[in-house]
Amino acid sequence: xxxxxxxxxxxxxxxxxxxxxxxxxxxxxxxxxxxxxxxxxxxxxxxxxxxxxxxxxxxxxxxxxxxxxxxxxxxxxxxxxxxxxxxxxxxxxxxxxxxxxxxxxxxxxxxxxxxxxxxxxxxxxxxxxxxxxxxxxxxxxxxxxxxxxxxxxxxxxxxxxxxxxxxxxxxxxxxxxxxxxxxxxxxxxxxxxxxxxxxxxxxxxxxxxxxxxxxxxxxxxxxxxxxxxxxxxxxxxxxxxxxxxxxxxxxxxxxxxxxxxxxxxxxxxxxxxxxxxxxxxxxxxxxxxxxxxxxxxxxxxxxxxxxxxxxxxxxxxxxxxxxxxxxxxxxxxxxxxxxxxxxxxxxxxxxxxxxxxxxxxxxxxxxxxxxxxxxxxxxxxxxxxxxxxxxxxxxxxxxxxxxxxxxxxxxxxxxxxxxxxxxxxxxxxxxxxxxxxxxxxxxxxxxxxxxxxxxxxxxxxxxxxxxxxxxxxxxxxxxxxxxxxxxxxxxxxxxxxxxxxxxxxxxxxxxxxxxxxxxxxxxxxxxxxxxxxxxxxxxxxxxxxxxxxxxxxxxxxxxxxxxxxxxxxxxxxxxxxxxxxxxxxxxxxxxxxxxxxxxxxxxxxxxxxxxxxxxxxxxxxxxxxxxxxxxxxxxxxxxxxxxxxxxxxxxxxxxxxxxxxxxxxxxxxxxxxxxxxxxxxxxxxxxxxxxxxxxxxxxxxxxxxxxxxxxxxxxxxxxxxxxxxxxxxxxxxxxxxxxxxxxxxxxxxx
Ligand SMILES: C[S@@+](CC[C@H](N)C(=O)[O-])C[C@H]1O[C@@H](n2cnc3c(N)ncnc32)[C@H](O)[C@@H]1O
Numbered sequence: 001x002x003x004x005x006x007x008x009x010x011x012x013x014x015x016x017x018x019x020x021x022x023x024x025x026x027x028x029x030x031x032x033x034x035x036x037x038x039x040x041x042x043x044x045x046x047x048x049x050x051x052x053x054x055x056x057x058x059x060x061x062x063x064x065x066x067x068x069x070x071x072x073x074x075x076x077x078x079x080x081x082x083x084x085x086x087x088x089x090x091x092x093x094x095x096x097x098x099x100x101x102x103x104x105x106x107x108x109x110x111x112x113x114x115x116x117x118x119x120x121x122x123x124x125x126x127x128x129x130x131x132x133x134x135x136x137x138x139x140x141x142x143x144x145x146x147x148x149x150x151x152x153x154x155x156x157x158x159x160x161x162x163x164x165x166x167x168x169x170x171x172x173x174x175x176x177x178x179x180x181x182x183x184x185x186x187x188x189x190x191x192x193x194x195x196x197x198x199x200x201x202x203x204x205x206x207x208x209x210x211x212x213x214x215x216x217x218x219x220x221x222x223x224x225x226x227x228x229x230x231x232x233x234x235x236x237x238x239x240x241x242x243x244x245x246x247x248x249x250x251x252x253x254x255x256x257x258x259x260x261x262x263x264x265x266x267x268x269x270x271x272x273x274x275x276x277x278x279x280x281x282x283x284x285x286x287x288x289x290x291x292x293x294x295x296x297x298x299x300x301x302x303x304x305x306x307x308x309x310x311x312x313x314x315x316x317x318x319x320x321x322x323x324x325x326x327x328x329x330x331x332x333x334x335x336x337x338x339x340x341x342x343x344x345x346x347x348x349x350x351x352x353x354x355x356x357x358x359x360x361x362x363x364x365x366x367x368x369x370x371x372x373x374x375x376x377x378x379x380x381x382x383x384x385x386x387x388x389x390x391x392x393x394x395x396x397x398x399x400x401x402x403x404x405x406x407x408x409x410x411x412x413x414x415x416x417x418x419x420x421x422x423x424x425x426x427x428x429x430x431x432x433x434x435x436x437x438x439x440x441x442x443x444x445x446x447x448x449x450x451x452x453x454x455x456x457x458x459x460x461x462x463x464x465x466x467x468x469x470x471x472x473x474x475x476x477x478x479x480x481x482x483x484x485x486x487x488x489x490x491x492x493x494x495x496x497x498x499x500x501x502x503x504x505x506x507x508x509x510x511x512x513x514x515x516x517x518x519x520x521x522x523x524x525x526x527x528x529x530x531x532x533x534x535x536x537x538x539x540x541x542x543x544x545x546x547x548x549x550x551x552x553x554x555x556x557x558x559x560x561x562x563x564x565x566x567x568x569x570x571x572x573x574x575x576x577x578x579x580x581x582x583x584x585x586x587x588x589x590x591x592x593x594x595x596x597x598x599x600x601x602x603x604x605x606x607x608x609x610x611x612x613x614x615x616x617x618x619x620x621x622x623x624x625x626x627x628x629x630x631x632x633x634x635x636x637x638x639x640x641x642x643x644x645x646x647x648x649x650x651x652x653x654x655x656x657x658x659x660x661x662x663x664x665x666x667x668x669x670x671x672x673x674x675x676x677x678x679x680x681x682x683x684x685x686x687x688x689x690x691x692x693x694x695x696x697x698x699x700x701x702x703x704x705x706x707x708x709x710x711x712x713x714x715x716x717x718x719x720x721x722x723x724x725x726x727x728x729x730x731x732x733x734x735x736x737x738x739x740x741x742x743x744x745x746x747x748x749x750x
Contacts, residue, residue, distance in 0.1 A: 449561020
């Protein structure tokens with residue numbers, strides 16, 4: 001491979017050439033491959049698929065590619081020139097031979113990847129091999145940190161014989177085949193000037209056209225779907241007289257449900273995301289598995305070394321794309337990828353390419369404190385750790401204890417040393433802990449982006465799911481925001497991601513966060529590819545900055561459907577901001593019990609025995625106390641992610657007290673009286689809730705709880721007393737002895 005070629009940049013994965021998808025499921029023409037070794041769909045559907053999906057302009061049929069062949073130590077041969085038929089048909093390049101390898105290798109991969117992590121985040125086994133990208137995408141894909149020339153020499157040499165020829169040949173054969181079928185399809189369905197007959201003449205009692213096709217009529221269904229898409233694409237010229245778009249859309253919806261096996265509810269939701277043709281491509285892409293990808297664990301090895309080791313074991317692979325320095329796409333493998341020595345030694349993890357994206361957007365820095373709110377089984381946590389080079393600290397949390405065990409397993413296997421695993425409901429943050437430099441919320445979702453992995457999503461998601469999940473996601477995103485330190489020198493970022501493509505779980509959640517937290521704004525994700533988030537869809541208008549979010553689809557990038565948004569926190573959360581538990585009217589329904597607790601500061605008054613007793617030292621210095629109280633309150637608020645400036649005045653203030661006393665059913669006059677005492681600067685015995693209100697923190701709850709068991713220790717929690725109470729022996733008659741407990745604390749200290 002020439003230097004010039006290597007220097008070419010590979011952009012994001014090219015948009016899906018639908019003809020490639022179609023062709024993947026096709027066999028070579030009978031002359032080349034008399035026997036088919038594996039198929040993913042029926043002949044009828046395949047044929048129809050080709051008809052329905054006109055290929056893009058042909059990519060070069062062959063060329064030098066930075067590919068790796070699993071066969072060890074084969075001598076380098078120049079890449080087959082374009083249209084080199086001889087090269088394409090001989091030796092390892094023969095379709096028969098290659099197909100046989102496919103079956104063995106990928107069967108093995110299938111079981112391995114399932115055993116590996118068993119979760120929705122990792123690539124499932126696939127019986128299909130992804131079409132390779134165009135030549136330009138094969139070059140220059142290794143890490144910038146690696147010696148490109150060196151890599152190219154070694155890997156090209158190892159690579160060149162098998163995979164390159166096979167893929168080139170497949171591409172050429174399939175393109176020719178697709179072109180022929182397209183032509184045939186056009187002849188059949190697109191006779192010049194003829195409007196396809198799609199809609200039935202018969203109508204049901206509601207006036208809707210009656211469809212007589214049943215799922216068994218797959219070929220006819222497919223043809224009709226194709227025709228409907230064509231009509232919707234060019235309605236003016238192709239629609240039947242007197243028929244509306246709505247009728248065609250309705251017909252398309254029915255046919256999609258019948259053909260692909262979706263519930264009408266979900267099919268409609270997904271159909272409404274796209275124009276007709278794109279929707280068709282989306283549904284079609286959900287029928288084929290995404291490529292198997294592994295992520296190099298840079299804590300243990302380098303991608304080049306890993307690639308070489310796996311090549312030596314008979315794995316055919318190549319870099320996943322220029323956009324990632326750590327991904328390797330697996331084409332074929334002679335060994336189960338979840339059981340190689342490299343796997344067991346933690347040199348890689350099976351992980352869908354789309355799962356790299358949120359972590360890349362998060363861009364964690366060395367020495368930071370990062371929270372991964374929903375971390376199990378740890379694909380992203382371990383990626384974060386690698387980017388942080390095992391420095392700083394990651395809090396890897398997941399509410400599901402069993403899944404958290406898998407997380408621990410991956411953390412150990414991959415040699416992550418900077419992580420603490422916990423299993424709180426993420427809704428409990430930031431009360432558990434706050435002040436993070438970055439937070440990743442890879443939210444639990446409906447999985448509409450990973451239907452190719454889990455076809456049950458087609459039928460098992462109900463309307464209730466699309467209310468409950470967004471409700472939870474909205475709560476979680478507020479927790480995520482409140483857990484970040486906007487003052488962070490290096491960070492202050494929150495990344496939200498889902499493997500779903502619905503608007504309810506993505507743009508609507510982000511919009512909710514923007515509405516409820518004026519102290520965040522959307523920023524660019526830094527991802528080099530992806531479609532813009534919607535700013536306007538289905539009558540819903542979103543903030544213009546929603547453009548900065550990114551959507552990923554199987555049919556556009558050949559990755560799982562995914563959504564990524566990145567926020568920058570610009571200030572503290574205002575005190576009057578809605579708490580997590582108030583996220584929606586649907587309060588607490590879908591949340592763990594802990595979620596119903598208020599996110600805002602605990603204001604429970606502390607009352608202690610003897611508070612109403614006369615102090616031995618004659619009362620309080622209210623003015624001085626006020627300073628301490630203010631400081632303590634501000635500190636507490638900051639810790640909770642709230643803005644102290646927007647806090648009400650300290651509780652010794654009569655105005656605030658008035659509210660409080662009214663709540664408590666006390667007489668308003670009492671407060672007024674105390675207020676005047678304070679303003680006179682006199683030392684008076686405090687009202688019992690004056691002190692208590694200083695302690696408007698979570699700590700106060702503890703104080704109460706601990707009180708019985710260890711009253712002395714609890715006194716050390718009383719901020720003002722411990723700061724000023726030098727021993728509590730009464731020598732300094734200021735505010736040190738504001739109540740009995742304070743003295744106890746002092747005595748203990750002595
Ligand atoms: C999409 S998965 C996370 C995948 C993970 N980020 C990775 O890359 O491996 C969503 C996770 O959220 C967890 N989860 C669901 N509700 C939660 C909650 N309230 N708090 C914390 N975790 C939760 C689930 O147990 C599940 O493991």
